[in-house]
Each structure stands twice: as structure tokens, then as C-alpha cells.
Amino acid sequence: MNDHIPQITLKPLTWTPHLPPVEIAEATPAQLEAMKVTPSAKKVSPYVRTLAHDPDSYVARTVLFNAIMYAEGGLERADRELGALGASLVNGCQYCANVHARQHARLNGTAATSALFAGRRDALNARDAAIMDFAEALTATPPCADQSHVAALRAAGMSDPEIQDLVHSIAIFGWANRLMHPLGHSD
Amino acid sequence: MTGSPDAIDSAIGLSPTDSLHALRALRPEFVSGSEDCRAAVLTPAADLGLSPALRMAVARRVAATAEMPRLLAGYPAPADPALAALAEGETPEDPALAALARHADMIARTPRAASAAHLAALQEAGYTVPQIIALSELLAYVCYQIRVVAGLSLLKGDAA
Known part of the structure; x- marks a missing residue:
């Protein structure tokens, strides 16, 4: 399904603070x-x-x-990175999005991040799509995640301990994005 | 060890017999880490000239964006009228508090709109660089807590 999406290799960005x-x-x-x-x-x-x-x-x-x-065990590292990426895209933190897209690509290959950066959400597999939908809804102000998001994650095979890990990986980027983006710029 | 219920338990309305309480206990480092962060932003040993009352008031303003009454109750309304305006989403008369109120609203609601000009406005209002960093951490911590509570609340009752 992804074979017609050009695979993107993201270049690292440099972050520079606005304050000394x-x-x-x-x-x-x-x-x-x-x-x-x-x-x-x-x-x-x-x-x-x-x-x-x-x-x-x-x-x-x-x-x-x-x-x-x-943290050891629980949700796969790549899924935590995708939660971080979803939050960062909503919050407009270009630097965090770049770092965590590259981490995801290193762990799981470039298919998912290439689809996302090409605007091809339809090309994500069901698990990645459920993670992205949940990340976006939980990142909104006020958050609008609901039971349908949890049902989609469970249908994709995620246990409640794993969903708890995902909640935290999305939430901690509700914090990190609000530092990295407001306090500096990246190029 | 942190007390039970902690701030996240209270904001969810969680009792020790709920299955979600047992789920949270699977990640003790998240539980204690979140409580340590709450203390570090609200009542730090070195407050950098930002009083606990000011910190609580601005946290309450951000917490109100969640539209979650139990979470908001974790940030009691201040007695001081100037801080009350800050806490209750109004525009404080004091120019420094008004600048902080504007910044808090932007960070909570539209962080993608943030730019260097917002930090310059805080500096012009009299905030030092360490104070701006401390306030940035405080505002963003509340945004983190809102999302932990919103996410975990969806697992309440039917947690495996």
C-alpha cells in the first residue's frame, strides 16, 4: 500500500533558543x-x-x-514515538516532530512517517492510524479523546497497560512541545 | 513514596478499589514522577521570586481550559483579588499579571502560535529569564496533567 509513496529521509534540525x-x-x-x-x-x-x-x-x-x-516493558518504543509525533504535529513543534519521526523511522522503517509527511494518512496501518487519531484528540484543547479512540486502540491489539503508556507519551509531549517550540526556533 | 490519592487520582475521581488504580500502580515511576513535577512547578525549594500563590493562580487559569471540574478543584481559587483575576480567566489590572495571563492563554490553547515576540513581551513586563523558564514549565506541566487525566479517565471502570 505504501509502495507508491516516496520514502522520506528527514534531515536533523538545529534548535536555537530565543533566550540566553x-x-x-x-x-x-x-x-x-x-x-x-x-x-x-x-x-x-x-x-x-x-x-x-x-x-x-x-x-x-x-x-x-x-x-x-x-521504561522497560509495556508499549513498544516505536508506538511511544508515534504518540510523541502526533502530539508534536498538532502543537506545531517542528523540532520535536522531526526528532521523533526520525526515531520512529529508525525503529520501524520509513513507511509510516513518509505517509504522514506526504499527507497520506490513509496509507497508515490500522494500529498506527488509531495511535495518531488518539494522539490528536488527546492533544486538542480541551482534549476530545473518547471511548471510540480507546476501542480502536484495543481493536488494534493494544492492552490497557499499553494504552496507559501511550497516554503518557502523548501527554509528556503536551509538555515538551510547549517548551521547545515557544522557547526557540529550529532550522 | 507519594500519598494516595495523589493529584491525578483526585482529578480522575479514583478510589483505591478501582481497577484503574491498580493499572496506575504498574508504572510507579510515572506516578511518583508526576507528583515530583507538580511539587517542582508549584512549590519549589527555590521559587525564583514567583510565590506559591502566584504559581497556583496561573495554574488554575490553565487548568480551566480542560473543562474538568475535579482537576480544577486541585488548584484552589486564591483569596488575593489581583491573583483571583489571573486565576479566573479575567484580565488582571496589574500589567505584569496581565502579560502573564495573555501568555498563559496562548500556551494553553494555541501553542503553535508561539513566537519570540511572546517572550519579549514577558521580558518587557519585568519577568527575568529564569522566571520565564519557571513559568513555561508550570504552564506546560498543567497541560501535561490535563492530558494524563483525560486519557486515563477513558480507562476507568473497564480497565483490564
Whole structure:
């Protein structure tokens, strides 16, 4: 079904903050301690240094983020990435959408993300379509997800513990998108 | 360990005998992590000059966008009249609070519209960079909680 959709390889974007990040040389002990924890255990990026202005919330959120996206067992990693991608597209966070589309493609191949970026939702398989529909409805303000979305996820083979993981992966991007997009720009 | 019921249990209307309570217990790191975040944005040890009362008021304004009464009840209305206007969705008279109110509404409802100009407006209203970061985390935390509660509520009663 996807064979007539050109397969897209997304190039990484660079994120630049609108506000001055913490300079390592001027960081307080609390800020330095906070920056030992990073999202996805990546390097201390400009994003990390920008949010490190408030070390308490930075650490608490990053610990929760890593638990939601990487906790053992439960929902497949690729499905968590698709939930993150769905939220990011609704919230207009180009940078997060790019990162999590590339993560999804790395785990599951480029079929789903190529379909999405080509505007071909009809080419998604039933499970991916159910995840995207739920992500969009839960991301709306106010959220409009209902039992029909849960029924579609269950029909696609998702258990309630897995749906709980999906809820959190969508919700944490209701948070992350509201930092990454308002606080900087990407190109 | 976090107390039971926690803020998410209360916002869902969850009792310890509900099957959803057992479902939540399968992911203790999500439960404790969400509570730690709530404390970090509402009542942090270092408040950066943003009082707990101010934080609670702006959180209540964002929580109201969810149209979920139990969730809103987790953010009590402030006694201070200036903060009450902020909390209840009105336009506060104080210019700094009015700027914060406008920013909170945009972040909660139309985050894709955000631009550098919105941050410049907060700086012009007198907020420091660390305060803008702390407020950004607070506003976005409430948006996270709204979606956890909305999603988990759909699993209440018939959780496997």
C-alpha cells in the first residue's frame, strides 16, 4: 500500500533558543548538578542549558520524560514515538516532530512517517492510524479523546497497560512541545 | 513514596478499589514522577521570586481550559483579588499579571502560535529569564496533567 509513496529521509534540525541559555562557566552548583540528567541521555544541549535556569523543574521533568519514553516493558518504543509525533504535529513543534519521526523511522522503517509527511494518512496501518487519531484528540484543547479512540486502540491489539503508556507519551509531549517550540526556533 | 490519592487520582475521581488504580500502580515511576513535577512547578525549594500563590493562580487559569471540574478543584481559587483575576480567566489590572495571563492563554490553547515576540513581551513586563523558564514549565506541566487525566479517565471502570 505504501509502495507508491516516496520514502522520506528527514534531515536533523538545529534548535536555537530565543533566550540566553545558562553558560557552563557561570552555572550555579544546583544548575551543574541538574544538567547531569539529560533527555534520552544525550549531551548537554542548548535546550538543556536553557531549561537549567530553573534546575528543580528541569530535573523533575527530565526524570519523568525518560521514564515515559524508555521504561522497560509495556508499549513498544516505536508506538511511544508515534504518540510523541502526533502530539508534536498538532502543537506545531517542528523540532520535536522531526526528532521523533526520525526515531520512529529508525525503529520501524520509513513507511509510516513518509505517509504522514506526504499527507497520506490513509496509507497508515490500522494500529498506527488509531495511535495518531488518539494522539490528536488527546492533544486538542480541551482534549476530545473518547471511548471510540480507546476501542480502536484495543481493536488494534493494544492492552490497557499499553494504552496507559501511550497516554503518557502523548501527554509528556503536551509538555515538551510547549517548551521547545515557544522557547526557540529550529532550522 | 507519594500519598494516595495523589493529584491525578483526585482529578480522575479514583478510589483505591478501582481497577484503574491498580493499572496506575504498574508504572510507579510515572506516578511518583508526576507528583515530583507538580511539587517542582508549584512549590519549589527555590521559587525564583514567583510565590506559591502566584504559581497556583496561573495554574488554575490553565487548568480551566480542560473543562474538568475535579482537576480544577486541585488548584484552589486564591483569596488575593489581583491573583483571583489571573486565576479566573479575567484580565488582571496589574500589567505584569496581565502579560502573564495573555501568555498563559496562548500556551494553553494555541501553542503553535508561539513566537519570540511572546517572550519579549514577558521580558518587557519585568519577568527575568529564569522566571520565564519557571513559568513555561508550570504552564506546560498543567497541560501535561490535563492530558494524563483525560486519557486515563477513558480507562476507568473497564480497565483490564
